[in-house]
Amino acid sequence: MLSVLVAKRLVSGVCQESLRPAVVELVTTRGYKGEAPDDSRGDIIEIPLPPWAEKDGETMDIKRRRLLFQSRKRGMLENCILLSLFAKQYLNTMNEPQLRQYDRLINEPSNDWDIYYWATEAQPVPDVYAGEIMDLLKEFTKNKDQEQRLDAPNLEYLDKGSQ
Amino acid sequence: MAVVCTASRVLTKKILSAKALLAVSQSSRKLHFSIYGKNEAKVSDGISTQYPVVDHEFDAVVVGAGGAGLRAAFGLSEAGFNTACVTKLFPTRSHTVAAQGGINAALGNMEGDDWRWHFYDTVKGSDWLGDQDAIHYMTEQAPHAVVELENFGMPFSRTEDGKIYQRAFGGQSLKFGKGGQAHRCCCVADRTGHSLLHTLYGRSLRYDTSYFVEYFALDLLMEEGECKGVIALCMEDGSIHRFRSKNTVIATGGYGRTYFSCTSAHTSTGDGNAMVTRAGLPCQDLEFVQFHPTGIYGAGCLITEGCRGEGGILINSEGERFMERYAPNAKDLASRDVVSRSITIEIREGRGCGPEKDHAYLQLHHLPPQQLATRLPGISETAMVFAGVDVTKEPIPVLPTVHYNMGGIPTNYKGQVLTYTPEEGDKVVPGLFACGEAACASVHGANRLGANSLLDLVVFGRACAHTIADICNPGEKLSPLKPNAGEESVANLDKLRFADGSMRTSEIRLNMQKTMQNHAAVFRTGKVLKEGCDKMDAVYQTLDDIKTFDRGIVWNTDLVETLELQNLMLNAVQTINSAEQRQESRGAHSREDFKDRMDELDYAKPLAGQVRKPIEEHWRKHTMSTVDPKTGKVTLKYRPVIDNSLDAEDCAAIPPAIRSY
Numbered sequence: 147m148l149s150v151l152v153a154k155r156l157v158s159g160v161c162q163e164s165l166r167p168a169v170v171e172l173v174t175t176r177g178y179k180g181e182a183p184d185d186s187r188g189d190i191i192e193i194p195l196p197p198w199a200e201k202d203g204e205t206m207d208i209k210r211r212r213l214l215f216q217s218r219k220r221g222m223l224e225n226c227i228l229l230s231l232f233a234k235q236y237l238n239t240m241n242e243p244q245l246r247q248y249d250r251l252i253n254e255p256s257n258d259w260d261i262y263y264w265a266t267e268a269q270p271v272p273d274v275y276a277g278e279i280m281d282l283l284k285e286f287t288k289n290k291d292q293e294q295r296l297d298a299p300n301l302e303y304l305d306k307g308s309q
Numbered sequence: 310m311a312v313v314c315t316a317s318r319v320l321t322k323k324i325l326s327a328k329a330l331l332a333v334s335q336s337s338r339k340l341h342f343s344i345y346g347k348n349e350a351k352v353s354d355g356i357s358t359q360y361p362v363v364d365h366e367f368d369a370v371v372v373g374a375g376g377a378g379l380r381a382a383f384g385l386s387e388a389g390f391n392t393a394c395v396t397k398l399f400p401t402r403s404h405t406v407a408a409q410g411g412i413n414a415a416l417g418n419m420e421g422d423d424w425r426w427h428f429y430d431t432v433k434g435s436d437w438l439g440d441q442d443a444i445h446y447m448t449e450q451a452p453h454a455v456v457e458l459e460n461f462g463m464p465f466s467r468t469e470d471g472k473i474y475q476r477a478f479g480g481q482s483l484k485f486g487k488g489g490q491a492h493r494c495c496c497v498a499d500r501t502g503h504s505l506l507h508t509l510y511g512r513s514l515r516y517d518t519s520y521f522v523e524y525f526a527l528d529l530l531m532e533e534g535e536c537k538g539v540i541a542l543c544m545e546d547g548s549i550h551r552f553r554s555k556n557t558v559i560a561t562g563g564y565g566r567t568y569f570s571c572t573s574a575h576t577s578t579g580d581g582n583a584m585v586t587r588a589g590l591p592c593q594d595l596e597f598v599q600f601h602p603t604g605i606y607g608a609g610c611l612i613t614e615g616c617r618g619e620g621g622i623l624i625n626s627e628g629e630r631f632m633e634r635y636a637p638n639a640k641d642l643a644s645r646d647v648v649s650r651s652i653t654i655e656i657r658e659g660r661g662c663g664p665e666k667d668h669a670y671l672q673l674h675h676l677p678p679q680q681l682a683t684r685l686p687g688i689s690e691t692a693m694v695f696a697g698v699d700v701t702k703e704p705i706p707v708l709p710t711v712h713y714n715m716g717g718i719p720t721n722y723k724g725q726v727l728t729y730t731p732e733e734g735d736k737v738v739p740g741l742f743a744c745g746e747a748a749c750a751s752v753h754g755a756n757r758l759g760a761n762s763l764l765d766l767v768v769f770g771r772a773c774a775h776t777i778a779d780i781c782n783p784g785e786k787l788s789p790l791k792p793n794a795g796e797e798s799v800a801n802l803d804k805l806r807f808a809d810g811s812m813r814t815s816e817i818r819l820n821m822q823k824t825m826q827n828h829a830a831v832f833r834t835g836k837v838l839k840e841g842c843d844k845m846d847a848v849y850q851t852l853d854d855i856k857t858f859d860r861g862i863v864w865n866t867d868l869v870e871t872l873e874l875q876n877l878m879l880n881a882v883q884t885i886n887s888a889e890q891r892q893e894s895r896g897a898h899s900r901e902d903f904k905d906r907m908d909e910l911d912y913a914k915p916l917a918g919q920v921r922k923p924i925e926e927h928w929r930k931h932t933m934s935t936v937d938p939k940t941g942k943v944t945l946k947y948r949p950v951i952d953n954s955l956d957a958e959d960c961a962a963i964p965p966a967i968r969s970y
Contacts, residue, residue, distance in 0.1 A: 150678070177958060183499065185464070185466070185498035185499075185500065186464045187464065188464035189460060189463055189464050189497075189504050189507050189508045189511070190461050192462050193462050193507065193508060193511035194511070194516075195401075195507070195510065195511050196514070205961075207325055208863060208864065211861070211863065211864035211865075211866070211902050212545075212864045214864070214866050215523075215544065215864050215866045215869070218575060218866060219397070219398055219574075219575060219576050220402060220403075220405060220575075220576075221398075221401070221402045221404060221405075221406035221407055221573060221574060222404065222406060222407035222574050223571075223572060223573060223574050223575070223608070223610050224691065224694075224695070225612075226575040227608055227695060228694065230575075233316060255398070256401045256503070257401070257406065257500060257503040258401075258402055258406050258407075258503075259406070259409075259500065259503065263430075263556060264693065266690040266691075268687065268690060280886055281433065287694055288693075289693055289694055289697055293697055295608060295695045295696070295697065296606070296607030296608050296695075297607055297608060297609075298575055300813075300814075300815035300860070301814075301815065301858075301859075301866060301867050301870065302813060302815060303857070304859070304867075305773075305858040305859075
């Protein structure tokens with residue numbers, strides 16, 4: 147029994163090595179949250195959700211307002227902070243194709259953790275989401291200026307009246 | 310067009326401020342009505358001329374689409390009820406998705422197990438404040454609920470023999486605490502929360518559940534003490550919707566965001582608790598807030614206990630490993646509440662770190678970088694992203710962080726919302742149900758065990774659906790509703806949308822959060838709590854002076870965050886006032902000035918010869934709090950704990966005892 151488990155881990159370890167070259171030893175990438183037994187993804191395969199579709203007839207202004215709300219209100223805190231800071235920095239200067247890319251990135255994936263793992267480069271980005279906006283997000287996440295990200299920003303940066 | 314709109318807005322504003330919105334057709338503005346919803350969505354003129362109102366009729370309405378809401382909506386749809394699910398977030402983006410642990414159930418796949426042992430663990434974990442009938446119901450139903458989920462398609466992780474794999478979790482034991490660690494936690498790899506949401510959402514769509522996504526529920530529609538539905542704002546176009554129904558289920562989650570530091574998403578704003586409070590109904594046990602010892606300072610993101618398990622240590626401003634003083638044996642691996650209290654004492658005694666000396670440091674850089682990279686990969690990323698800290702060089706600033714709310718809307722074990730008077734006991738509020746973190750059944754009592762929360766969601770979401778199916782039939786005619794029902798909610802919305810005081814939403818929110826963090830955190834003392842109650846009252850009054858800047862109605866995030874602030878404030882005042890009054894330490898509520906539990910008998914001594922204290926003289930009772938929303942004044946009453954299980958022969962109730970592990 148033990149050797150089967152070890153064998154399984156060896157296989158998964160080899161597969162994961164190609165995803166995270168820095169990690170040499172055998173460990174699942176999200177191992178710190180406790181043992182992470184294999185995921186068959188049966189629910190995702192057998193119970194497909196209605197496909198995400200772009201909204202028609204939205205002006206750029208309305209799209210920005212919608213994406214602001216959808217950036218700030220996420221499933222877990224890490225994404226709430228990351229995406230609202232990202233939106234503060236970039237949302238108002240995105241052009242139309244960029245807005246559409248961003249819309250798809252934050253609204254199509256069903257598991258919010260996936261977006262976090264792609265942004266922190268813990269997992270590779272699927273081709274459909276790769277692009278300018280994903281690169282911006284990855285760069286932003288790296289926090290090269292090492293600024294403290296204590297919380298999601300207040301909305302007042304949008305208040306033109308106060309400036 | 311813009312000029313006409315502005316002019317008419319000024320006109321209608323005058324009407325609004327002059328008196329209640331009963332003037333039906335006096336506005337000069339041409340209103341644009343659009344109809345949503347599949348079934349007889351009627352447009353109503355009854356409450357406001359400024360906001361188009363759409364009326365819907367359903368057999369059942371569920372507010373919230375997290376684990377509990379989706380389970381209730383799915384159960385109701387499956388039973389043939391025409392169900393609406395109103396949610397401010399897309400279902401798979403509810404906070405349940407953050408749950409990576411698992412669901413406890415006594416399936417007995419790893420070793421012999423019995424749900425009565427799980428029952429014992431939960432009653433003890435609750436420090437005897439949990440209602441044993443609800444705990445009996447939850448732990449007995451747990452195996453059925455998990456198997457049901459498996460049949461719906463949730464791909465639980467498996468053992469070699471193909472049975473559901475179960476792992477160990479804190480607080481779970483065998484043989485009533487005498488048989489060692491139990492392995493009861495079932496999981497779907499590390500995405501149990503996501504899988505639960507995905508499975509239930511997908512299945513419920515096959516039964517034709519109507520989802521109203523990105524609709525913000527404003528208030529309950531109550532008439533003569535009966536709940537007749539919910540009124541909500543559609544964020545996409547600013548229209549108002551009244552969802553009329555004989556059965557309303559509240560599953561809106563917790564309210565961690567009342568504190569400066571919490572592990573919850575920014576969506577945990579206690580909307581359901583506030584709706585119930587504004588309806589004049591009580592909330593229960595709000596003072597019981599669970600703290601996790603290590604959340605990143607400020608950001609609040611959870612830093613797993615695994616860090617300390619790998620050798621990470623907590624240090625104060627003097628660079629001392631202070632846990633050696635508080636827990637000489639276990640040191641940094643002492644139980645969560647001991648570590649939380651130790652960190653708090655260090656900060657209070659002036660040895661806190663940082664410019665404001667208000668947190669501790671979690672040091673990992675003494676560990677080999679290879680070990681950090683392989684065993685704790687996520688920590689390095691999270692520390693860099695949220696604290697700008699390179700864990701191989703610097704320590705991470707941490708603070709005990711709000712993690713879960715044990716309290717909420719009081720219900721019985723069937724999910725029906727209750728009110729209580731000493732003369733008449735528990736009374737059901739007709740038409741109103743609650744489940745999940747928003748409810749207080751109460752299964753967690755004064756302290757929640759890990760992996761019991763996802764179980765709570767599924768069992769009580771299911772219970773609400775079963776209860777509604779028992780007492781109602783699909784297609785029943787609705788009782789009439791006043792034409793202007795919900796006008797107060799719309800008036801409040803309008804007031805906030807054009808608010809032009811002197812304090813911004815973010816300022817008031819920060820004041821509230823800092824007050825709660827400083828006065829109602831891990832360690833509470835009477836004097837500090839009393840100061841906190843007074844400060845919180847002052848902050849509450851500043852709501853009248855609030856200033857918003859976004860005057861639009863479509864996707865107005867400023868407005869929604871202001872509505873959420875109103876909701877948070879109602880939760881905060883009840884929490885701090887309840888904590889101030891409760892003069893004992895029990896579970897997560899820890900008082901420096903009243904260090905012991907105060908039960909009806911002293912369970913530390915032999916019971917023979919002791920006289921039972923009357924309920925007014927001890928604290929083993931539930932707090933029932935209500936607020937007058939206009940003044941912010943909190944009224945507290947108390948309700949006895951239910952000490953009998955559902956069936957004394959099948960499952961003996963556990964008499965109170967001293968809680969030690």
